[in-house]
Amino acid sequence: MAHAVSPLAPKSIPNAPGLEGVRIATASAGIKYKGRTDLMVMVFDEPAAVAGVFTTSRCPSAPVDFCRANLVHGRARVLVVNSGNANAFTGKKGRESTAATAKAAAEAAGCEESEVFLASTGVIGEPLDVSRFSHLLGDLAKEAIPGRWREAAEAIMTTDTYPKLVTRQAEIGGTTVTVNGIAKGAGMIAPDMATMLSFLATDAPISAPVLQSLLREAVEPSFNSVTVDSDTSTSDTLLLFATGRAKGRGCPEITDAADERLGGFREALKGLLLDLARQVARDGEGARKEIVVTVEGALSDAAAKRIALSIANSPLVKTAVAGEDANWGRVVMAVGKAGEEADRDRLAIHFGDVRVAFEGERDPHYSEAAASAVMKREEIPIRVELGLGSGRWTVYTCDLTKEYVAINGDYRS
Amino acid sequence: MAHAVSPLAPKSIPNAPGLEGVRIATASAGIKYKGRTDLMVMVFDEPAAVAGVFTTSRCPSAPVDFCRANLVHGRARVLVVNSGNANAFTGKKGRESTAATAKAAAEAAGCEESEVFLASTGVIGEPLDVSRFSHLLGDLAKEAIPGRWREAAEAIMTTDTYPKLVTRQAEIGGTTVTVNGIAKGAGMIAPDMATMLSFLATDAPISAPVLQSLLREAVEPSFNSVTVDSDTSTSDTLLLFATGRAKGRGCPEITDAADERLGGFREALKGLLLDLARQVARDGEGARKEIVVTVEGALSDAAAKRIALSIANSPLVKTAVAGEDANWGRVVMAVGKAGEEADRDRLAIHFGDVRVAFEGERDPHYSEAAASAVMKREEIPIRVELGLGSGRWTVYTCDLTKEYVAINGDYRS
Numbered sequence: 113m114a115h116a117v118s119p120l121a122p123k124s125i126p127n128a129p130g131l132e133g134v135r136i137a138t139a140s141a142g143i144k145y146k147g148r149t150d151l152m153v154m155v156f157d158e159p160a161a162v163a164g165v166f167t168t169s170r171c172p173s174a175p176v177d178f179c180r181a182n183l184v185h186g187r188a189r190v191l192v193v194n195s196g197n198a199n200a201f202t203g204k205k206g207r208e209s210t211a212a213t214a215k216a217a218a219e220a221a222g223c224e225e226s227e228v229f230l231a232s233t234g235v236i237g238e239p240l241d242v243s244r245f246s247h248l249l250g251d252l253a254k255e256a257i258p259g260r261w262r263e264a265a266e267a268i269m270t271t272d273t274y275p276k277l278v279t280r281q282a283e284i285g286g287t288t289v290t291v292n293g294i295a296k297g298a299g300m301i302a303p304d305m306a307t308m309l310s311f312l313a314t315d316a317p318i319s320a321p322v323l324q325s326l327l328r329e330a331v332e333p334s335f336n337s338v339t340v341d342s343d344t345s346t347s348d349t350l351l352l353f354a355t356g357r358a359k360g361r362g363c364p365e366i367t368d369a370a371d372e373r374l375g376g377f378r379e380a381l382k383g384l385l386l387d388l389a390r391q392v393a394r395d396g397e398g399a400r401k402e403i404v405v406t407v408e409g410a411l412s413d414a415a416a417k418r419i420a421l422s423i424a425n426s427p428l429v430k431t432a433v434a435g436e437d438a439n440w441g442r443v444v445m446a447v448g449k450a451g452e453e454a455d456r457d458r459l460a461i462h463f464g465d466v467r468v469a470f471e472g473e474r475d476p477h478y479s480e481a482a483a484s485a486v487m488k489r490e491e492i493p494i495r496v497e498l499g500l501g502s503g504r505w506t507v508y509t510c511d512l513t514k515e516y517v518a519i520n521g522d523y524r525s
Numbered sequence: 526m527a528h529a530v531s532p533l534a535p536k537s538i539p540n541a542p543g544l545e546g547v548r549i550a551t552a553s554a555g556i557k558y559k560g561r562t563d564l565m566v567m568v569f570d571e572p573a574a575v576a577g578v579f580t581t582s583r584c585p586s587a588p589v590d591f592c593r594a595n596l597v598h599g600r601a602r603v604l605v606v607n608s609g610n611a612n613a614f615t616g617k618k619g620r621e622s623t624a625a626t627a628k629a630a631a632e633a634a635g636c637e638e639s640e641v642f643l644a645s646t647g648v649i650g651e652p653l654d655v656s657r658f659s660h661l662l663g664d665l666a667k668e669a670i671p672g673r674w675r676e677a678a679e680a681i682m683t684t685d686t687y688p689k690l691v692t693r694q695a696e697i698g699g700t701t702v703t704v705n706g707i708a709k710g711a712g713m714i715a716p717d718m719a720t721m722l723s724f725l726a727t728d729a730p731i732s733a734p735v736l737q738s739l740l741r742e743a744v745e746p747s748f749n750s751v752t753v754d755s756d757t758s759t760s761d762t763l764l765l766f767a768t769g770r771a772k773g774r775g776c777p778e779i780t781d782a783a784d785e786r787l788g789g790f791r792e793a794l795k796g797l798l799l800d801l802a803r804q805v806a807r808d809g810e811g812a813r814k815e816i817v818v819t820v821e822g823a824l825s826d827a828a829a830k831r832i833a834l835s836i837a838n839s840p841l842v843k844t845a846v847a848g849e850d851a852n853w854g855r856v857v858m859a860v861g862k863a864g865e866e867a868d869r870d871r872l873a874i875h876f877g878d879v880r881v882a883f884e885g886e887r888d889p890h891y892s893e894a895a896a897s898a899v900m901k902r903e904e905i906p907i908r909v910e911l912g913l914g915s916g917r918w919t920v921y922t923c924d925l926t927k928e929y930v931a932i933n934g935d936y937r938s
Contacts, residue, residue, distance in 0.1 A: 167861075168862070168864075169858070169861030169862055170860070170861045170862075170863070170864070170865070170866070170867040170869070171857050171858070171860055171861030171867055171869040171872070172861070172869070200854070200857075201854060201857050201869065201872075201882070201885060201886060201887075202885075202886055203870060203884060203885040203886035204886075205886065235854075236854040236857070237853065237854050237857075237882070237886070237887045238887075345858065346857065346858055346861055427840065427925075427929070427933070428933055431929070431930050431933035431934035432933065432934060433934075434930065434934040435933070435934030437934070440650065441613070441614060441648075441649040441650050444584050444613075444614050444649070444650075444759065445582070445584070445758065445759055447583070447584055448580075448582030448583045448584030448585070448759055449581070449582055449583075450583070451581075451583070452583070453583070454583040454584055456583070456584040456585070456614065457616055457617075459584070459614075469614070469650070471616060472614060472615075472616040473614060473615055473616035473617075473618065473619075473650070474614075474650045474651075511934075512840075512930060512934070513930060513934070514927040514930045514931065516840070516844070516930075517844050517847065517925060517926060517927045517929075517930060518927065520840070520841055520844035520845065520848070521844035521845060521846075521847040521848030521850070521924075521925070521926070
């Protein structure tokens with residue numbers, strides 16, 4: 113079920129530099145796919161600090177439950193990720209699978225099971241057969257070397273059409289630190305669902321509680337502001353590891369989230385997560401256009417975000433963009449249904465730089481030709497001014513095409 | 526932009542009997558469409574009691590604002606509905622249009638403007654040119670006769686593929702009364718949005734406050750439990766008129782919502798609204814299958830409804846049904862994202878009579894062949910048992926097909 117690479121893919125996929133204290137290996141374990149890698153092991157030779165955020169689903173996968181439990185210790189020595197099977201909705205067998213994987217991974221890395229982190233993506237409802245890959249973990253942990261970030265990004269893909277990999281640098285107290293991140297987005301293998309996984313590592317010496325605080329802050333305007341189809345996976349997992357090895361190059365240890373020396377790192381982390389999150393939207397199933405929805409002038413940022421998500425999740429808005437139609441009427445509809453304060457007669461709507469609606473009616477100076485030119489772009493900015501307050505938010509999504517329906521509906525027919 | 530009649534349309538469209546005190550006329554005013562009716566006038570020779578419910582949109586259309594204001598008086602003499610232009614997001618011009626229509630309608634019916642009710646559906650953002658039809662209202666009010674319900678249902682259609690018309694009878698204190706209803710559903714004319722309009726009338730002598738109470742109660746499990754694409758129109762309007770003429774045949778006047786003699790009427794009204802609402806779902810854009818989602822065992826009916834709507838609005842569930850795929854994994858996902866209490870390991874999911882998942886995993890006795898047979902039906906029942914309480918709700922929707930994307934995205938390309 114190969115799909116053409118998204119027209120919104122980056123022109124070239126970068127590699128990321130090796131990170132001190134992080135070694136990576138991948139393998140083709142044949143969990144479901146043939147002829148590609150589907151297993152990724154990331155080893156931290158000294159315990160790394162770890163932070164994580166997970167799906168809000170009330171029916172999370174077994175690996176999500178497992179990671180949440182281990183996260184309280186804040187220490188990681190090994191991460192094992194498989195694609196091809198999500199180990200979700202697998203009941204007691206799911207817990208047995210995570211326990212068996214954790215045992216094998218702890219032996220492979222020579223660590224405690226509480227220092228193991230796991231993620232799975234792929235088919236759901238199928239028990240995950242750990243015997244397919246548990247025997248590989250020992251050798252992989254030995255073979256793992258720094259710098260294999262691109263291979264890691266490829267091994268965790270499901271029906272992503274390109275690997276997602278970003279690197280950023282920042283200074284902490286005069287020392288350069290690096291943060292690398294990979295992600296996988298909306299993919300589908302019957303009977304499956306979209307799942308977002310993302311793994312980041314840095315050599316910065318930042319304590320687990322500070323890392324958690326930074327991650328929570330950075331995830332709001334990035335991964336928590338991206339939507340493909342409003343459907344929330346049972347498996348969404350974002351983990352950030354910090355090896356602290358930059359300490360050897362004079363980097364100060366950071367143990368307070370309010371430490372001013374974190375400024376550059378905080379921005380780098382936000383930039384990296386936003387880049388990854390937008391890549392996920394741009395590789396949404398069937399996507400041909402990225403839609404960037406900005407709501408301004410709301411009563412609060414939270415209200416702006418809810419209205420922006422209402423627009424970004426509207427099938428009518430998304431199909432209009434697919435049809436290159438500057439259909440501001442549907443934007444009004446989506447504003448109206450969001451349930452937040454809005455005044456029809458103060459609304460202004462822009463597609464790109466073209467103001468199509470103003471003070472509750474069609475802008476009298478609106479040029480159909482200019483709006484059509486905007487709609488032909490790959491990136492469609494939609495901006496709504498509510499004129500009520502100073503709340504503002506931006507959300508990223510993609511258009512809704514027949515290809516989305518084909519990917520998600522046709523494979524049995 | 527004609528579309529083939531939905532395969533889920535009724536095999537034959539009934540007419541409804543004439544109602545004492547209700548006269549109907551339709552006309553081709555050429556507001557937007559050619560060669561079809563687009564104007565409907567319903568006249569009540571003596572003031573009818575009236576009840577109404579409207580869109581929850583914060584950006585409602587001008588006619589919705591107008592009806593809300595008049596509803597407080599609870600008396601109706603004339604209803605004017607046009608298709609082809611929604612008079613929504615038309616700012617000050619919108620209010621001028623409703624005022625001008627109300628003036629012309631009041632003159633035509635010889636009543637107060639406070640006794641006029643209006644609805645519009647079609648293009649939004651275009652000023653409604655009242656001069657296209659205001660001069661017709663006088664003659665229409667004169668020509669109007671009872672029994673033209675089917676013509677009324679046809680005149681209010683936009684891209685509905687069939688007229689929606691239901692009639693029911695009930696007894697109140699030994700006298701037979703009738704209630705007729707028409708509706709239009711998800712239609713689309715660029716640049717437009719789905720709009721749901723429905724108008725009901727009865728000869729029962731029921732006071733306006735009682736009528737309002739009955740309507741609020743009956744709308745919850747029907748129109749408020751149907752969704753095509755989760756998008757809420759700016760124009761949704763449901764009005765119920767009671768002429769009271771059955772009083773002449775001995776029917777008692779009802780002025781108390783707790784009156785036990787209302788039992789039969791209450792059930793008839795519920796049945797009629799549910800029938801109309803399901804017809805709207807079955808004529809959803811591109812629909813090939815109706816999906817009936819029932820959630821049982823929730824902590825409350827409200828929780829069951831939210832979970833059922835989460836399933837019914839999920840693009841991944843709807844595309845799976847389009848592909849005739851009994852994809853219970855996506856149902857689990859939609860349960861999980863609804864935000865209501867759910868216990869993954871107690872979930873059971875049925876497609877029709879086939880239990881596909883039980884106690885948080887695939888049902889070991891699940892037959893793929895039996896499930897596939899269910900998915901080939903026109904009506905797909907999905908039932909989720911949460912095992913937590915006694916809350917229960919049913920929601921009606923349709924599948925998401927490429928045709929939906931084509932209707933809503935392709936018309937400009």
